[in-house]
Amino acid sequence: MSSIHTASRIEPSANGTAPHPASVPSSVQSQPWVNGNVPNYCDYTVLLNRMVDTAPPNSWLVEVGIYHGFSLRHLAHRAKAARNNLTVVGVDWGRGSPEHADQMAALPCGNLAGPMLSTLITGGVADDVMLVLAPSVKAAKLVPDGSCHMVFIDGDHSRAGVLADIEAWLPKIKPGSYICGHDWPTFPGVHGAVCDVFGHKNHMVLDCPSCWAVQIGK
Numbered sequence: 001m002s003s004i005h006t007a008s009r010i011e012p013s014a015n016g017t018a019p020h021p022a023s024v025p026s027s028v029q030s031q032p033w034v035n036g037n038v039p040n041y042c043d044y045t046v047l048l049n050r051m052v053d054t055a056p057p058n059s060w061l062v063e064v065g066i067y068h069g070f071s072l073r074h075l076a077h078r079a080k081a082a083r084n085n086l087t088v089v090g091v092d093w094g095r096g097s098p099e100h101a102d103q104m105a106a107l108p109c110g111n112l113a114g115p116m117l118s119t120l121i122t123g124g125v126a127d128d129v130m131l132v133l134a135p136s137v138k139a140a141k142l143v144p145d146g147s148c149h150m151v152f153i154d155g156d157h158s159r160a161g162v163l164a165d166i167e168a169w170l171p172k173i174k175p176g177s178y179i180c181g182h183d184w185p186t187f188p189g190v191h192g193a194v195c196d197v198f199g200h201k202n203h204m205v206l207d208c209p210s211c212w213a214v215q216i217g218k
């Protein structure tokens with residue numbers, strides 16, 4: 001890894017408008033585990049869109065931590081529309097994070113596997129995604145080194161967890177491509193781990209301030 005680009009190097013895409021709204025569609029709301037109050041963390045469609053728009057043909061796009069799958073559904077729609085033979089992977093162990101304790105207790109089956117898959121099926125992208133139900137670090141072993149244009153980390157938000165994710169997923173990034181993630185301003189563990197690895201500077205994506213991103217040198 002050589003040069004690390006600051007977030008300001010990631011420019012807005014010309015056509016960053018999301019074709020699919022991040023809101024929950026009526027087909028998904030009809031599922032028993034979705035009552036309209038499911039938190040939708042996907043305030044980063046602009047970044048996902050840009051990653052698709054800049055992805056080299058045949059590259060991989062990975063989201064780690066997908067919860068009910070709304071962001072993954074958006075990514076899959078966008079990647080499919082790009083017609084660039086992109087491979088979309090979603091990774092989640094299905095049991096939530098400490099901040100989800102109340103929501104997990106309210107799920108009929110007590111895990112996220114059904115809700116995730118339902119979001120992809122009702123969203124029409126179940127055939128366009130590889131959904132990996134596994135701990136993040138183990139799932140990384142399935143992905144070829146140097147294959148990914150984006151790995152988006154939004155799983156374990158503790159400092160140790162984010163450090164482990166970065167260590168596991170960094171070798172997967174293509175030269176010139178991106179490792180990035182959510183909750184830059186909100187979880188000290190995220191901020192701390194990203195700065196531990198990539199240096200103490202502002203890695204925030206300027207037009208997507210909930211996210212951090214680092215471009216891996218060629």
Ligand SMILES: C[S@@+](CC[C@H](N)C(=O)[O-])C[C@H]1O[C@@H](n2cnc3c(N)ncnc32)[C@H](O)[C@@H]1O
Pocket residue numbers: 040041042043064065066067068069070071091092093094095096097112134135136137154155156
């Ligand atoms: C904040 S949510 C993800 C939100 C999602 N990106 C979105 O925008 O809707 C975090 C997710 O990470 C998953 N998770 C937490 N730790 C994990 C780990 N070590 N391996 C795999 N998944 C994990 C949880 O199950 C949860 O679904």
